[in-house]
Amino acid sequence: MPSADSESPTKPVEDSASRVDDDIAVGFDLAFQRRWWRFEFAVWTVFTTLVVLAMFGCFGRGHFAKARTAAHDGSLDVQYDRIERFGSPSVVTVTFGPRAIHGGKAQLWVSESLMNALGNQRVVPQPVEAILGDGGILYTFAATKPPATAEFALQPRAVGGANLQLRVPDSETVNARIFVMP
Amino acid sequence: MTTVVHAIAGYFFMLLVLRVLARRPGSQMTPSDFVLVFLIGGVVLLATMENDRSETNAVLTVITVGICHRIVSHLKQRFPRVGALIDGTPLVLLKDGKWQTEAMGKAHVTDDDVMAAARSKGAKTLSQVKYAILERNGGISIIKNNG
Incomplete structure (x- = not known):
């Protein structure tokens, strides 16, 4: 009866690693190493560039990410982050102009991307009324006179571009293009 | 997912x-x-x-x-x-009494690192070392001159 050892597969011993000076089998490959070192340098260049861009806010939460837009008729001024990050909190600040406040209230229509892609968590102050329709939500806030500001706390839940539209009824629509980073 | x-x-x-x-x-x-x-x-x-x-x-x-x-x-x-x-692959750091400076520089290895490895293998001076090789696990292998 053959032993267990004789049944297990074997192969002849040979140096698979390349030799240095035809003397020692090391597997050293200078040409490969030089290519790798060039790749390493390229990777660190990319990493450093990413960090520098991040410091300027190119990936959100920085100077470059901050944006501001306003209606030409002065009804609305919107401060937002043009670059958001998935799942990270941020705030859109809406300042109502004199034309937006009538009879002790200010109304603001916001496109439904605020709820869907941008994940609106809460509105401060609490609106008196929120009416769904026309592809968005019409908020009514109690207001006296300008300056009057409302804030929307966002937590984006979809990666990619989102177009946020805001307007005071019978006024110009303000568009805010927002990109959500993964 | x-x-x-x-x-x-x-x-x-x-x-x-x-x-x-x-x-x-x-x-x-x-x-x-x-x-x-x-x-x-x-x-x-x-x-x-x-x-x-x-x-x-x-x-x-x-x-x-x-x-x-x-x-x-x-x-x-x-x-x-x-x-x-x-x-990665092993790097030859010292060969036939000559430092391989390119490999040493890229791997941030100093002469002292190699000397320490040589001493641990019983070499008194670097002239006794034929090859010093930085292995993939970070260890330095020392192969001494014959005789």
Whole structure:
């Protein structure tokens, strides 16, 4: 009866690693190493560039990410982050102009991307009324006179571009293009 | 699904970062190595798990990383070139009494590192060393001159 050892597969011993000076089998490959070192340098260049861009806010939460837009008729001024990050909190600040406040209230229509892609968590102050329709939500806030500001706390839940539209009824629509980073 | 994709991306990103960090001599992990590994690991873990702290998510992540590791190990064994890409190749630091300065510089190895390794192998001077090789695990192998 053959032993267990004789049944297990074997192969002849040979140096698979390349030799240095035809003397020692090391597997050293200078040409490969030089290519790798060039790749390493390229990777660190990319990493450093990413960090520098991040410091300027190119990936959100920085100077470059901050944006501001306003209606030409002065009804609305919107401060937002043009670059958001998935799942990270941020705030859109809406300042109502004199034309937006009538009879002790200010109304603001916001496109439904605020709820869907941008994940609106809460509105401060609490609106008196929120009416769904026309592809968005019409908020009514109690207001006296300008300056009057409302804030929307966002937590984006979809990666990619989102177009946020805001307007005071019978006024110009303000568009805010927002990109959500993964 | 997201967890699996994030775990795969996290595994290969960590592999890349740890690979492009220059290999340093010494096969033991130093305190700074621990800081690096735990910090990077923790950050990648946060993005991988997101807000889902369920056991299902944790188990799926662990299994995914395990499968990635298994596949990479298999590829390394099957294709030596993959092994060289992922783990690197040994570097000759000293050959026939001459420092290989390019390799030493890129690997951040000093003469003292090689001398320390030589002493541990019983060599009194570097003239007794024919080859010094930085292995893939960070250890320095010393091959002495005959006689």
